[in-house]
Amino acid sequence: MANGTIAEHAKSFYEEGTSKKTGLLGWFFSTDHKRIGIMYLAALSTFFIIGVILALFMRLELIAPGETLMDAQTYNTIFTLHGVIMIFLFIVPGIPAIFGNFFLPLMLGAKDVSFPRLNLLSFWIYIVGAILVVISLFVPGGPIDTGWTFYIPYSVRTGTNVSLAIFAAFVLGFSSILTGLNFITTVHRLKAPGMGFFKMPLFVWSTYATAWIQVLATPVIGITILLVIMERAFGIGIFDPSLGGDPILYQHLFWIYSHPAVYIMILPAMGIVSEIIPTFARRTIFGYNAIALSSLAIAFVGYLVWAHHMFTSGMSDTARIVFSFLTFIVALPSGVKVFNWVATMYKGSIDPQPPFLWVMAFIVLFSIGGLTGLVLGSLATDIHLHDTYFVVAHFHYVMFGGTGTIFFAGLYYWFPKMFGKLYHTKLANIGVALFFVAFNLLYFPKFIMGYQGMPRRYYDYLPEFADLQLVSTIGSWLMAIALIIVFGNLIRSLRTGRKATSNPWGGVTLEWHTTSPPPLENFETDIVVTHDPYDFSQLEDMKNE
Amino acid sequence: MQDGHSNEEHSHVTSYGTLVIIWLALLGLTSITVTVAGISLGMYTLFVAMFIAAVKSALVINIFMHIKFEDPIFKVFLLVSALTLLVIFVLTFVDFSFR
Numbered sequence A: 001m002a003n004g005t006i007a008e009h010a011k012s013f014y015e016e017g018t019s020k021k022t023g024l025l026g027w028f029f030s031t032d033h034k035r036i037g038i039m040y041l042a043a044l045s046t047f048f049i050i051g052v053i054l055a056l057f058m059r060l061e062l063i064a065p066g067e068t069l070m071d072a073q074t075y076n077t078i079f080t081l082h083g084v085i086m087i088f089l090f091i092v093p094g095i096p097a098i099f100g101n102f103f104l105p106l107m108l109g110a111k112d113v114s115f116p117r118l119n120l121l122s123f124w125i126y127i128v129g130a131i132l133v134v135i136s137l138f139v140p141g142g143p144i145d146t147g148w149t150f151y152i153p154y155s156v157r158t159g160t161n162v163s164l165a166i167f168a169a170f171v172l173g174f175s176s177i178l179t180g181l182n183f184i185t186t187v188h189r190l191k192a193p194g195m196g197f198f199k200m201p202l203f204v205w206s207t208y209a210t211a212w213i214q215v216l217a218t219p220v221i222g223i224t225i226l227l228v229i230m231e232r233a234f235g236i237g238i239f240d241p242s243l244g245g246d247p248i249l250y251q252h253l254f255w256i257y258s259h260p261a262v263y264i265m266i267l268p269a270m271g272i273v274s275e276i277i278p279t280f281a282r283r284t285i286f287g288y289n290a291i292a293l294s295s296l297a298i299a300f301v302g303y304l305v306w307a308h309h310m311f312t313s314g315m316s317d318t319a320r321i322v323f324s325f326l327t328f329i330v331a332l333p334s335g336v337k338v339f340n341w342v343a344t345m346y347k348g349s350i351d352p353q354p355p356f357l358w359v360m361a362f363i364v365l366f367s368i369g370g371l372t373g374l375v376l377g378s379l380a381t382d383i384h385l386h387d388t389y390f391v392v393a394h395f396h397y398v399m400f401g402g403t404g405t406i407f408f409a410g411l412y413y414w415f416p417k418m419f420g421k422l423y424h425t426k427l428a429n430i431g432v433a434l435f436f437v438a439f440n441l442l443y444f445p446k447f448i449m450g451y452q453g454m455p456r457r458y459y460d461y462l463p464e465f466a467d468l469q470l471v472s473t474i475g476s477w478l479m480a481i482a483l484i485i486v487f488g489n490l491i492r493s494l495r496t497g498r499k500a501t502s503n504p505w506g507g508v509t510l511e512w513h514t515t516s517p518p519p520l521e522n523f524e525t526d527i528v529v530t531h532d533p534y535d536f537s538q539l540e541d542m543k544n545e
Numbered sequence B: 001m002q003d004g005h006s007n008e009e010h011s012h013v014t015s016y017g018t019l020v021i022i023w024l025a026l027l028g029l030t031s032i033t034v035t036v037a038g039i040s041l042g043m044y045t046l047f048v049a050m051f052i053a054a055v056k057s058a059l060v061i062n063i064f065m066h067i068k069f070e071d072p073i074f075k076v077f078l079l080v081s082a083l084t085l086l087v088i089f090v091l092t093f094v095d096f097s098f099r
């Protein structure tokens, strides 16, 4: 794809920074998109692990009926924290913050993002937001117990630290908006010569669509949060019915952001899938234009369906029917993608390396999550299933089985590029396999329990659910082991892994045209794009680069 | 920056006269909003207020914020944002108006 050669033994971005500072300060003040991406990786992984540990405690409480480990109030705060951490600190910033930062400029053939300092500011705003969440746990009033959705009227009445915790979400929103702005500008302004919109890798397309949602949807949650804080502090009567407010308005405003936000979570993951499948099937992607444009379509249709979270909230029947109908439409662009991925693999020469296996796990888990979403999107069935474990199972399948799985896929795909090291393949395969089994053991029983009427957000349950709850808890232990293997393999490889070549998988997008790890300004020579993004005929030439 | 459309190429000076006229128009529209708020139009109060607000924003965005003189791409961006907002309003009213 690129003309020119890479000089041997150039300094990598680890050895050469953007400022004169060295050591940790050289990282904290670095405006290099790659260092910022890695700092996000460290921060987000930390919060992910904290979220998992909280969840393990919840599962332990649920191992048997009655109070086993904690009382109801503790359980309330723990599931809230688990939700807040997983949503606002892990999965929403997630893939754009880590892989978007690291790879968007590389894939475009650019030296950095458009606004490198703003990028560093986004990172630090994220950290400030995270610190506020932590502070909210320890100041008088106690940790927030509303669930991650902060529903009115409870969130106005509870004495816990709602205001501070949601203010943290407000701050985190700015990080998201600025990152989105940066990516949109980068895509428009910094494509290498020869790269038109329809020669961009699909990960770039999906990050671009995501960036639009970040910019357009996040302000809504910001305003909503400020209104809740004012309602708590001054009783202004926007949401509180006793003051003439409308509690359903809160749910509208919350989901006007939070539903598009689920597309912030999943779109970049779909982009990574579209990168990994062609590389390991050695075949150009099937239906490039359809996949690229379906990202934009999903981003747009994602704005039209928010109230499917509110079918039982008391909104008008007309609205329920309209939103249920619109919900079914989102399945179309998602279906376009899945069929195109499968068609890409057809007659490809598939090399089932670990990143590819993660993607296969994704397709299964995400399809289960997506299809059960249709069950919840139908009015009649949702009345029965709303606020049960069925919902808990559904969103873990899409968020954890979907985006979470692809977070690992991306990590295993790009690890050699990011760190210049290879990991242990066999251990990686064991990790995926165990993850897949543990995942289904942990969450599939929740579908059945939900169908049978087990409500979500309860620390206790009727004896008839005991067996399935136990299975789910055992699943959570297996999941813990799987995650230790998955992370452990990578951490170990950082020190002892074999050195990676510049293109260990035979990928052809631009990031594989530079050294592993890349130099400070990404490429030794100026990039000129001459091929389509998934044109594997260039592999031979690349060997000589 | 290979597409060569840096913003500087489009430096456009709006005359003071135009700026003052727009300013007066905004003041006029504001007083209409205030007056209309005093008249009982039932369901339509909101729509009238929204319409006037939209006209005002259009003036500010086009003239004071210079969008009128910018590249088409910026207009497309703005249109997308405005349409999104419109869709959100319309769909919210699908609930509110039929309760």
Ligand code: HEM
Binding pocket: A052, A055, A056, A058, A059, A079, A080, A082, A083, A084, A086, A087, A090, A091, A146, A147, A148, A149, A392, A396, A399, A400, A404, A442, A455, A456, A457, A458, A476, A479, A480
């Ligand atoms: C080992 C991994 C995990 C386990 C064992 C786990 C388990 C649980 C459990 C038991 C609940 C509470 C169910 C209830 O009582 O209603 C829950 C809620 C939740 N989980 Fe997870 N989870 C895990 C990973 C994740 C991940 C990766 C995400 C997101 C990316 C996530 C997002 C959520 C959310 C948003 C809630 C809802 C909190 C609320 O009701 O406010 N979880 N999880």
